[in-house]
Amino acid sequence: MSETKLVAQLRSTTGSPAARRLRAEGHIPGVLYGQGMSPLSVTVERRELRLALSGPAGSNTVLALQVDGKSYPAVVKEMQRHPIKRAVSHIDFLQVNMNEEITVSVPLHLVGEAKAVIAEGGLVDKAVDHIEVSCTPTDMPNSFDVDISHMHPHDVIRLSDLTMPKGVTPLGDPEMPIVTVLVTSAAEAAATEAAPAADAAGDAAAGGAEAPNSSE
Numbered sequence: 001m002s003e004t005k006l007v008a009q010l011r012s013t014t015g016s017p018a019a020r021r022l023r024a025e026g027h028i029p030g031v032l033y034g035q036g037m038s039p040l041s042v043t044v045e046r047r048e049l050r051l052a053l054s055g056p057a058g059s060n061t062v063l064a065l066q067v068d069g070k071s072y073p074a075v076v077k078e079m080q081r082h083p084i085k086r087a088v089s090h091i092d093f094l095q096v097n098m099n100e101e102i103t104v105s106v107p108l109h110l111v112g113e114a115k116a117v118i119a120e121g122g123l124v125d126k127a128v129d130h131i132e133v134s135c136t137p138t139d140m141p142n143s144f145d146v147d148i149s150h151m152h153p154h155d156v157i158r159l160s161d162l163t164m165p166k167g168v169t170p171l172g173d174p175e176m177p178i179v180t181v182l183v184t185s186a187a188e189a190a191a192t193e194a195a196p197a198a199d200a201a202g203d204a205a206a207g208g209a210e211a212p213n214s215s216e
Contacts (some may be wrong), residue, residue: 003064003073006052007094008032008042010068019090028088032065032072034095042067044091060104065093073098075137096137103171105130105142108178112149122153122183130172131178133160139167146179155181158215 011022011029019029026046033039042065053076065074077094081087096102114124129143144162151157159182160174170201 003037003062004052004055005064005066006044006048007066008044011041011043014041023087023089028091030091030093032067032074032093032095034072035097037095040067042093046088049088049091057140058107058142060106060140060142062096062098062137062140063093065095073137075102075104076186098137101134101169103132103134103138107143109143109145110148110179111145112147114148114181115153116150116152117148117155117181120153121184123184124148124151125180125182126179127180128159133164133168134171135168139165141165141168149181150181151181153183154180158210 008030011018022029022043027043028046028049029041029043029067032042052063053059055061059076059079061075063074063076065072072093072095074093074095076091078092079088080090084091095103110124110126110127114122117124119139132181133141146157146162148157156177157179158174159170159172159176159178162170162178164170
């Protein structure tokens with residue numbers, strides 16, 4: 001797996017006023033930490049961070065973080081965002097060993113169209129947005145794509161139904177629903193009303209097809 005280079009600068013000043021000044025200048029304050037190293041206070045350019053994470057892996061991109069002439073293999077552990085503007089206000093980088101497993105959240109995407117569900121007035125509901133897994137940075141999947149084309153009302157896709165790539169272990173209850181089909185009360189009522197009508201039609205058809213009386 002190739003790493004995406006991102007340059008970070010050591011940050012000598014800390015505290016809210018310094019952080020606000022950095023953000024106003026287009027930088028994001030952050031910290032780099034990991035096993036066997038002392039945490040480093042850093043800052044990255046907002047535009048460069050956005051470009052580095054714009055690939056298929058998104059925020060799970062393995063970075064070659066350049067700090068003070070040294071390269072650290074790292075992933076984004078946490079991004080804090082402004083509560084209203086949603087802009088990244090602080091970022092945590094985790095130095096990783098490419099051969100050791102880490103815990104990451106992988107995005108879940110739905111693909112296809114559940115025509116049977118739509119026809120019956122149902123709704124496909126993505127119960128979770130991410131799947132937490134354990135894997136090495138090398139084996140980290142970009143996303144999990146779930147095909148919903150063949151789903152029907154009341155169907156449920158569970159964590160255990162996901163096919164995991166080699167070297168990837170899902171975390172959590174295997175029975176956890178990740179995609180469900182919701183049926184509206186109106187659709188349920190329509191189905192209930194349709195059942196007696198169908199039964200009556202079937203009885204009428206059966207009655208009309210009775211054999212003639214043999215005594216005639």
